[in-house]
Amino acid sequence: MTLSRLFSPALALALGCQPDVDEIEPPPIPKGGDTGDTAVDCSGVAPVITSLTASPDGLHEDEQGQTFPAMVFTLEADDVDGDLSFVSYRMWWDDDLDGATDTTGSALVQGQTAISSTRCASFTLGLNLSISSQGNPAYNTWYDFAVSVADEAGMWSEPAFCQGAMPNEDGSDPDPMK
Numbered sequence: 001m002t003l004s005r006l007f008s009p010a011l012a013l014a015l016g017c018q019p020d021v022d023e024i025e026p027p028p029i030p031k032g033g034d035t036g037d038t039a040v041d042c043s044g045v046a047p048v049i050t051s052l053t054a055s056p057d058g059l060h061e062d063e064q065g066q067t068f069p070a071m072v073f074t075l076e077a078d079d080v081d082g083d084l085s086f087v088s089y090r091m092w093w094d095d096d097l098d099g100a101t102d103t104t105g106s107a108l109v110q111g112q113t114a115i116s117s118t119r120c121a122s123f124t125l126g127l128n129l130s131i132s133s134q135g136n137p138a139y140n141t142w143y144d145f146a147v148s149v150a151d152e153a154g155m156w157s158e159p160a161f162c163q164g165a166m167p168n169e170d171g172s173d174p175d176p177m178k
Contacts, residue, residue, distance in 0.1 A: 049080045052145075055071065057070045057165075071108065071131055071133075081120070082119060086115065086152040088154075091110070092146045100146075144161060
């Protein structure tokens with residue numbers, strides 16, 4: 001019988017003896033087995049948007065140097081399974097101010113962005129999205145907006161809704177909601 005069978009593995013190590021490999025209990029691995037392998041699957045739960053606001057954002061300049069009135073959307077989303085390192089988003093709007101927007105049709109704006117995050121670690125995403133207008137959505141007009149985000153597994157959140165107005169054509173703040 002070795003010393004490791006008479007003493008605990010920690011005591012055997014302290015005495016300079018090596019315990020039998022089959023006697024060592026490995027520590028639990030966070031997230032169920034993430035050993036650094038990027039192939040670990042940490043998907044399965046869609047993100048949840050917890051906050052969405054829309055604000056006029058003056059004038060933005062495009063790649064050709066033209067300026068257009070813009071809005072910025074600030075959203076927060078919880079990602080319990082940690083696979084929001086690549087985010088897709090969709091936006092819809094309508095001017096029927098009833099607190100809802102039809103999201104069954106094609107998105108009016110969509111895109112993707114990479115996020116710096118720890119893979120498979122739950123976190124809250126903060127994201128700013130901007131849209132510029134060349135007349136759609138119309139200047140100085142209030143809208144109901146809907147935004148949905150998807151994680152890298154393609155699981156879409158339920159849409160979140162907010163109201164906001166595009167700035168005037170010169171980028172100045174819109175009129176208050178009537």
